[in-house]
Amino acid sequence: MPAIVVANLSKTFRVKEKAAGLRASLRSLWKPRTSEVRAVRGVDFEVEAGERVAFIGPNGAGKSTTIKMLVGILYPTTGTARVLELVPWRERERLAYQIGAVFGQKSQLWYHLPPQDTFDLLARIYELDWEVYRQRLERLVDLFEIGQHLATPVRKLSLGERMRCEIAASLLHSPRILFLDEPTIGLDVVVKHQIRELILRMNEEEGVTVFLTSHDAGDVERLCRRAMVIHHGEVIYDGKVSTLKRNHIRSKTVSLKLGEPFAGFRSPGVTVLKAAGTGVKLEVDTRAAQIDQVVGQLMARYPILDMTVEDPPMEQVIAHIYQSGEARQGEDVAQPGQGE
Amino acid sequence: MRKYLAVLWTDARQQTAYRGEFLLRGVMIAMFMFIFVWLWRSLYAIGGQAEISGFRLSQVIWYLAMAETVILSGSRIFEEISAAVKSGDLAYTLVRPYSYLGFEMAHSLGGSLPRVALNFVMATAVVLPFVQCVETTVPGALGFLVLAAGGLVLDAAIAVLIGLGAFFIEEVQPLHWVYSKLLMSVGGMFLPLDMFPPWLQKISNWLPFGLIIYAPARTFVAFEAGFFLRALAGQALYLLALAGVLWSVWRWGRRRLVTHGG
Numbered sequence: 001m002p003a004i005v006v007a008n009l010s011k012t013f014r015v016k017e018k019a020a021g022l023r024a025s026l027r028s029l030w031k032p033r034t035s036e037v038r039a040v041r042g043v044d045f046e047v048e049a050g051e052r053v054a055f056i057g058p059n060g061a062g063k064s065t066t067i068k069m070l071v072g073i074l075y076p077t078t079g080t081a082r083v084l085e086l087v088p089w090r091e092r093e094r095l096a097y098q099i100g101a102v103f104g105q106k107s108q109l110w111y112h113l114p115p116q117d118t119f120d121l122l123a124r125i126y127e128l129d130w131e132v133y134r135q136r137l138e139r140l141v142d143l144f145e146i147g148q149h150l151a152t153p154v155r156k157l158s159l160g161e162r163m164r165c166e167i168a169a170s171l172l173h174s175p176r177i178l179f180l181d182e183p184t185i186g187l188d189v190v191v192k193h194q195i196r197e198l199i200l201r202m203n204e205e206e207g208v209t210v211f212l213t214s215h216d217a218g219d220v221e222r223l224c225r226r227a228m229v230i231h232h233g234e235v236i237y238d239g240k241v242s243t244l245k246r247n248h249i250r251s252k253t254v255s256l257k258l259g260e261p262f263a264g265f266r267s268p269g270v271t272v273l274k275a276a277g278t279g280v281k282l283e284v285d286t287r288a289a290q291i292d293q294v295v296g297q298l299m300a301r302y303p304i305l306d307m308t309v310e311d312p313p314m315e316q317v318i319a320h321i322y323q324s325g326e327a328r329q330g331e332d333v334a335q336p337g338q339g340e
Numbered sequence: 341m342r343k344y345l346a347v348l349w350t351d352a353r354q355q356t357a358y359r360g361e362f363l364l365r366g367v368m369i370a371m372f373m374f375i376f377v378w379l380w381r382s383l384y385a386i387g388g389q390a391e392i393s394g395f396r397l398s399q400v401i402w403y404l405a406m407a408e409t410v411i412l413s414g415s416r417i418f419e420e421i422s423a424a425v426k427s428g429d430l431a432y433t434l435v436r437p438y439s440y441l442g443f444e445m446a447h448s449l450g451g452s453l454p455r456v457a458l459n460f461v462m463a464t465a466v467v468l469p470f471v472q473c474v475e476t477t478v479p480g481a482l483g484f485l486v487l488a489a490g491g492l493v494l495d496a497a498i499a500v501l502i503g504l505g506a507f508f509i510e511e512v513q514p515l516h517w518v519y520s521k522l523l524m525s526v527g528g529m530f531l532p533l534d535m536f537p538p539w540l541q542k543i544s545n546w547l548p549f550g551l552i553i554y555a556p557a558r559t560f561v562a563f564e565a566g567f568f569l570r571a572l573a574g575q576a577l578y579l580l581a582l583a584g585v586l587w588s589v590w591r592w593g594r595r596r597l598v599t600h601g602g
Binding site: 068071072073074075092093094096097099101103106108110111112113117118120121122124125126127153 | 342343346347350353354357358429431432434435436437438439594595597
């Protein structure tokens with residue numbers, strides 16, 4: 001049974017506008033001007049229980065607005081959504097017992113108190129049985145390694161420590177769906193890795209459905225098999241992460257260690273990215289040249305001691321999708337599971 | 341209800357997280373009371389009367405101590421709510437299973453609770469050496485506790501309503517300015533309403549402001565069962581009306597909620 005069903009969901013905001021200067025300020029007093037912003041435009045998708053889905057897009061694409069509608073914070077302008085069989089904005093409180101949400105840019109912990117106080121408060125808010133809560137907290141404290149931070153005021157925790165506490169707090173009531181909005185923003189690589197592994201573990205061990213938005217390609221690659229790309233309020237891709245990568249990779253990076261100093265190489269579709277002594281890095285545009293032919297030409301010209309061929313990083317792939325702004329009705333729109 | 345009490349208790353503890361800063365707030369009421377004591381001593385000395393409008397000097401001073409205890413413990417939650425409405429951050433408090441209005445009320449009262457205790461202790465510490473007596477009775481003190489609690493709930497409800505005003509207007513500070521001045525003038529912050537001209541007294545008695553300050557403070561110094569019950573009923577009625585208004589404004593405002601970061 002799908003955990004989330006969304007049909008034709010749209011959200012339009014009215015935003016106040018005011019030109020600079022005193023005259024405009026006075027005019028806006030009796031004749032305020034507003035404009036419409038269509039943040040989300042007729043989005044449709046389903047997410048199965050236990051799935052890990054990345055919902056990605058550039059700033060202002062409509063990701064957070066969609067998440068906020070799915071957790072019941074915002075009313076849509078048109079369309080419907082059912083999350084765990086509930087209409088989020090009408091049954092917000094009932095739904096809140098079954099979902100968890102982490103907003104990387106907004107702390108849910110009481111800033112001046114230790115995390116233990118927030119955990120205790122959340123246990124009351126979610127009406128947890130105290131013994132069940134103690135056991136759950138014990139498990140999360142072990143898993144997230146936050147035992148030594150429980151008594152430290154939140155304001156004195158590092159961002160990584162705080163974020164581990166934030167996610168633990170969102171899991172206290174054993175939610176069936178976890179909404180993560182930029183959970184690794186601002187974290188160093190080690191903490192990012194820890195957070196990803198913990199989320200993965202909660203998904204595998206407890207079957208928590210993960211709905212993630214992130215600008216970090218590492219989060220998407222490590223955590224999710226399925227990705228939806230939203231751009232200008234519309235879903236322009238819905239399919240496997242691996243397919244997303246493959247379909248949008250327009251180049252390969254070839255790194256070589258030569259047996260003699262590099263003295264130049266020209267071939268259609270090949271750009272020299274970096275060259276120093278016997279080391280060289282080339283970018284091959286796969287639409288203009290075949291990788292085996294380029295490698296063949298290189299081997300004919302230089303003795304090659306070592307060679308690696310790599311895909312461009314996920315960031316580049318996502319950037320490419322945003323830039324090209326492909327139409328939803330294009331061939332990229334695939335249903336989950338059809339991509340490979 | 342337990343969850344709202346838990347929010348209240350957590351907020352009360354957050355208020356006292358920094359003891360130094362918390363205790364410094366008590367200096368304000370100590371200063372006010374010191375000034376009031378000297379001012380009213382002079383007024384009674386100049387007038388040469390033992391009573392003004394039925395109040396002895398010591399009663400007026402205790403009245404003011406209790407009035408200041410309540411008013412200086414009042415809610416500033418409107419600042420937080422209006423900022424959250426404008427920035428869209430209000431949305432983040434909605435992911436939990438509670439009523440938003442209930443949460444904000446508990447949040448506000450949790451902030452007031454430790455302040456009431458501190459202000460009461462500080463005001464008493466300043467007043468007692470000057471007047472050398474405590475102008476209350478057991479029913480008066482208990483009545484004060486009940487009406488002060490009701491007054492602070494009423495004040496919190498008005499503060500939440502002012503905060504939600506940010507759904508309609510850009511800046512709610514002027515609304516709060518008007519409200520605080522009404523509390524000062526017709527709420528009985530500087531003198532008991534009994535000292536007002538009869539026509540103003542009549543108007544003030546119909547307004548909610550006196551129910552927040554005057555009613556608990558007067559009950560402390562001069563308990564009357566009839567007055568106490570009327571004040572309690574007045575607080576309940578105003579709270580009921582405010583609950584209706586708050587609910588309507590919130591329902592309407594929630595649909596207009598705009599969040600940022602799209």
